[in-house]
Amino acid sequence: MNVWIVNPYGTLPSEGWREYRSSMLARALVKRGHHPTWFLSNFEHRSKSFRQDQRLDPALPGVTIHCLPARPYQRNISFSRIRYEQSFGKAFQKAVQDMPKPDCIVLAEPCLFFGEPVRRYARENAIPLVVDILDLWPEMFALALPNTFRPAARTLFAPLYARRSRLFREATGIVGCTASYSNVARKVSCGPVETFYLGVDVDDVQQSMHDIPVNLRLPAFDGLTCVYAGTLGEAYDIPCLAAAVTMLPKSAAVRIVVAGAGPERTRLEQLALVHPNTLIFLGEIAPHQLGAIYAQAQIGLCSYAVGSTVEMPVKLFDYLAAGLAVITSLEGEITTLIDAGAGVRCNAGDAPALVAALTSLAQRPDQVSAMQKVAARFGCKFDQYQQHAGFSEFIEQLAHP
Numbered sequence: 001m002n003v004w005i006v007n008p009y010g011t012l013p014s015e016g017w018r019e020y021r022s023s024m025l026a027r028a029l030v031k032r033g034h035h036p037t038w039f040l041s042n043f044e045h046r047s048k049s050f051r052q053d054q055r056l057d058p059a060l061p062g063v064t065i066h067c068l069p070a071r072p073y074q075r076n077i078s079f080s081r082i083r084y085e086q087s088f089g090k091a092f093q094k095a096v097q098d099m100p101k102p103d104c105i106v107l108a109e110p111c112l113f114f115g116e117p118v119r120r121y122a123r124e125n126a127i128p129l130v131v132d133i134l135d136l137w138p139e140m141f142a143l144a145l146p147n148t149f150r151p152a153a154r155t156l157f158a159p160l161y162a163r164r165s166r167l168f169r170e171a172t173g174i175v176g177c178t179a180s181y182s183n184v185a186r187k188v189s190c191g192p193v194e195t196f197y198l199g200v201d202v203d204d205v206q207q208s209m210h211d212i213p214v215n216l217r218l219p220a221f222d223g224l225t226c227v228y229a230g231t232l233g234e235a236y237d238i239p240c241l242a243a244a245v246t247m248l249p250k251s252a253a254v255r256i257v258v259a260g261a262g263p264e265r266t267r268l269e270q271l272a273l274v275h276p277n278t279l280i281f282l283g284e285i286a287p288h289q290l291g292a293i294y295a296q297a298q299i300g301l302c303s304y305a306v307g308s309t310v311e312m313p314v315k316l317f318d319y320l321a322a323g324l325a326v327i328t329s330l331e332g333e334i335t336t337l338i339d340a341g342a343g344v345r346c347n348a349g350d351a352p353a354l355v356a357a358l359t360s361l362a363q364r365p366d367q368v369s370a371m372q373k374v375a376a377r378f379g380c381k382f383d384q385y386q387q388h389a390g391f392s393e394f395i396e397q398l399a400h401p
Helices: 021-031 077-096 114-126 139-144 152-158 156-171 179-186 202-207 238-247 265-274 287-294 316-320 336-339 351-362 365-381 383-398
Strands: 004-006 035-041 062-070 104-109 130-135 173-176 193-195 224-229 254-259 278-283 299-302 327-329 343-345
Touching: 004 021, 021 035, 021 104, 021 383, 035 077, 035 104, 062 077, 077 114, 104 114, 104 156, 104 383, 114 130, 114 156, 130 156, 130 179, 139 152, 152 156, 156 238, 156 351, 173 179, 179 193, 193 383, 202 287, 202 316, 224 351, 224 365, 238 254, 238 327, 238 351, 254 287, 254 299, 254 351, 265 278, 287 316, 299 316, 316 327, 316 365, 327 351, 327 365, 336 343, 336 365, 343 365, 351 365
Parallel strands: 004 035, 004 104, 035 062, 104 130, 130 173, 173 193, 224 254, 224 299, 254 278, 299 327, 327 343
Antiparallel strands: none
16 A cells, blocks of 8 residues: 655654654554655754755665655744745645555644645545644644733634644544544544554663663762753743752752753753752753663653643653653643653743652652652553554555445
């Protein structure tokens, strides 16, 4: 079966970032004997740089790759980002004119400004269309509005909500990467809706925890070690994390280890110099080395900005696979894990509450240990191979009912 995966975003495995949804799905399809083709952009979202046109990635054997030309952008929320998606959509429309028709198309959502040519192509050629919901736009756009306009966001973005509803109604089937995303689709979908999480390679995470390179060995510490690994940008609650570092008393026996890169990097680098016993800033760490950091911690921080629509981020699956308890500012589905005893929740932006939680847990190592055991049990559920084998089977059922 020939399956097209249309998603301009994400990185190829050989580019050194964490494995992306589209490549995990493509790998699972190959394992089941199918022939996936991934249409992605020649402009890479994370680095904001162009990649070379290529058809294959050595780390994705059996997967055909089409790097379609798209216009660059620098700011994630900008008109140039819209033009980027529009240019990708036009490039897709041109590229597929002379290509053999696939058995199924998987379209990544949000696809506000590039999805129309894909939707139209699938409809006109009677090709099953599976929509894969990876985030909720335009809900995310409300975060960019001034506070006075946010209550009117639903009205302001009504045309975008209508576009999404039409896509969901026309889709042959829909997949959400969280249960709540799937529930949004169920309100309007005419086809089956399933949930398949992003997940991580659980075995790989656990194996990477065994051998700790000398350069990643943290100073000995008889207290609570928390780790934040990920992007240091505006979508994350880094200002709250930074404020907590300054507020933690020396007697708290808590240290925070941060690994990542982004706009907030300078702030954290400077803060680590002022509070070396409380904050250790490691900079950017390769994904395959993060296990070495997790092995030296007890808690993983899922810190997201106020109003975030994220519910089950990849870093959460990483922490669970490593057996780390979780402190999160997120709402939604992740709270089911918290209620089950895998961690605690603090409101985004509430640094005093975060400090109180950390100091309390540092005094209760037995409670932390119990939360870690619950987290580890959840970790196996979110193995990427298990999740994407199910996703592939769902595609098979829709393409050949």
